[in-house]
Amino acid sequence: MDNNKYKLLILDDDTLIARTISVIGESSGFETRATTSPESFFKTLDEWQPTHIALDLIMPDMDGVEVLVELARKECTARILITSGVGSRVLDAARRSAVEHGLSIAGVVPKPFSPGQLRELLNKDRDSRGDALEPDPHPDPARRRFEVTTEELEAALERDEFELVYQPKVKCADSDLAGFEALVRWRCPQRGLVPPALFIPVAETCGLIAPLTRLIIRRSIEWFAREVRACPELNDNPWRSSLVERLTLSINLSARSLGDAEFIEFVHEQCAAASIDPFCLVFELTETSAMEDPVSSLDLLTRLRMKGFQLSIDDFGTGYSSMLQLVRLPFSEVKVDKSFVMSAPRSEESRAVIRSIVELGHSLGLRTTAEGVEDPDTLEYLKEIECDLAQGFLISRPLPADEALAWARRHLNSWRE
Ligand code: C2E
Numbered sequence: 001m002d003n004n005k006y007k008l009l010i011l012d013d014d015t016l017i018a019r020t021i022s023v024i025g026e027s028s029g030f031e032t033r034a035t036t037s038p039e040s041f042f043k044t045l046d047e048w049q050p051t052h053i054a055l056d057l058i059m060p061d062m063d064g065v066e067v068l069v070e071l072a073r074k075e076c077t078a079r080i081l082i083t084s085g086v087g088s089r090v091l092d093a094a095r096r097s098a099v100e101h102g103l104s105i106a107g108v109v110p111k112p113f114s115p116g117q118l119r120e121l122l123n124k125d126r127d128s129r130g131d132a133l134e135p136d137p138h139p140d141p142a143r144r145r146f147e148v149t150t151e152e153l154e155a156a157l158e159r160d161e162f163e164l165v166y167q168p169k170v171k172c173a174d175s176d177l178a179g180f181e182a183l184v185r186w187r188c189p190q191r192g193l194v195p196p197a198l199f200i201p202v203a204e205t206c207g208l209i210a211p212l213t214r215l216i217i218r219r220s221i222e223w224f225a226r227e228v229r230a231c232p233e234l235n236d237n238p239w240r241s242s243l244v245e246r247l248t249l250s251i252n253l254s255a256r257s258l259g260d261a262e263f264i265e266f267v268h269e270q271c272a273a274a275s276i277d278p279f280c281l282v283f284e285l286t287e288t289s290a291m292e293d294p295v296s297s298l299d300l301l302t303r304l305r306m307k308g309f310q311l312s313i314d315d316f317g318t319g320y321s322s323m324l325q326l327v328r329l330p331f332s333e334v335k336v337d338k339s340f341v342m343s344a345p346r347s348e349e350s351r352a353v354i355r356s357i358v359e360l361g362h363s364l365g366l367r368t369t370a371e372g373v374e375d376p377d378t379l380e381y382l383k384e385i386e387c388d389l390a391q392g393f394l395i396s397r398p399l400p401a402d403e404a405l406a407w408a409r410r411h412l413n414s415w416r417e
């Protein structure tokens with residue numbers, strides 16, 4: 001039975017609860033294994049390679065947060081369900097810390113939970129994972145705990161192994177299409193699809209971020225100009241002829257790319273060659289640790305804005321994007337971090353944070369985007385507080401170029417009806 005696609009590993013010091021979760025998991029089509037100590041948990045993790053983990057946050061020998069830290073160190077890619085009897089603020093803090101560690105959190109279930117609640121979460125997560133559960137080409141745990149090296153990234157650039165996916169952004173008010181965010185993936189022949197969190201930081205430190213960023217810019221502008229803006233359905237639309245003119249393409253910029261002296265000329269040339277108005281391009285910046293060289297980054301960002309490009313402060317509300325940077329740098333958009341948006345349905349505090357960021361953004365004359373929108377109630381809430389744009393799995397996952405275009409066509413057709 002080891003060929004079941006979905007494997008749930010449980011860590012709970014209470015055997016009865018572990019057994020209950022196990023039964024629920026099995027009824028949802030998971031193969032399950034229950035452990036009651038961190039030792040047996042990590043041993044099973046290495047040997048069995050689960051796709052999902054259910055983790056109790058409070059245990060006598062080791063607290064759940066320590067387990068999460070260890071899972072992050074092991075670069076665990078399983079989807080994690082956190083369960084516990086602690087208050088929702090503590091659960092939320094644990095979830096945020098896990099996300100910051102790069103772990104993939106499927107959900108948080110406060111104890112005591114009803115079997116229905118847990119089953120619903122497991123079913124939802126299993127159904128929505130799709131190709132994310134491609135079998136690992138290297139089940140050997142030693143090989144999965146990889147460190148990406150400079151040489152590998154160099155070779156990947158040479159062999160053209162980077163691909164872009166595009167995630168749609170819509171207006172909260174009427175769900176009209178507003179644009180796309182380009183997100184990079186590495187299709188590594190040995191490891192499968194590698195997420196950016198695992199190679200962008202390496203590219204940043206080994207000096208490869210500049211060529212990688214240029215590649216991403218070149219390719220995404222080409223797609224945007226050739227496919228999206230030239231798409232007949234998006235144009236053949238007399239009463240909304242300005243739609244294609246208004247669509248934006250968001251591109252992530254690492255602060256380190258700002259050291260590339262000819263950067264502005266490069267983007268400007270790319271836009272001119274593709275006949276794209278700079279206003280359609282939004283550069284998203286996180287961790288404006290442009291702090292390393294605050295003066296020249298301020299210069300560069302100001303020049304970008306003066307050329308007409310838009311600038312977005314990404315992950316706002318986290319430690320990486322502060323109020324100081326929001327005021328100091330010439331942003332045109334603020335993106336509410338997904339940790340607040342994803343926890344909005346169960347946390348009044350998160351909703352309060354989102355509302356304050358939206359108000360702050362508007363009072364500074366900025367466009368506001370909420371990312372990580374996963375459920376209809378959150379979208380409704382964003383509409384109520386007049387957040388401008390929404391992005392998230394509820395609307396669409398990031399999609400390969402041709403699927404993103406097909407999505408836009410379908411979306412427009414249903415939008416018109
Ligand atoms: P980000 O810029 O904050 O991108 C949003 C991330 O959230 C994406 O992850 C996206 O897949 C994910 N996401 C979007 N909606 C939802 C949702 O509803 N729920 C959940 N759980 N997640 C959602 P991804 O593609 O893995 O990218 C991770 C980070 O890697 C990005 O965070 C960005 O900082 C960096 N990155 C991605 N592409 C590039 C790139 O081309 N250049 C640079 N410099 N960094 C990039």
Ligand code: CA
Pocket residue numbers: 181252284314
């Ligand atoms: Ca972004």
Ligand code: CA
Pocket residue numbers: 314315335337338371
């Ligand atoms: Ca973000």
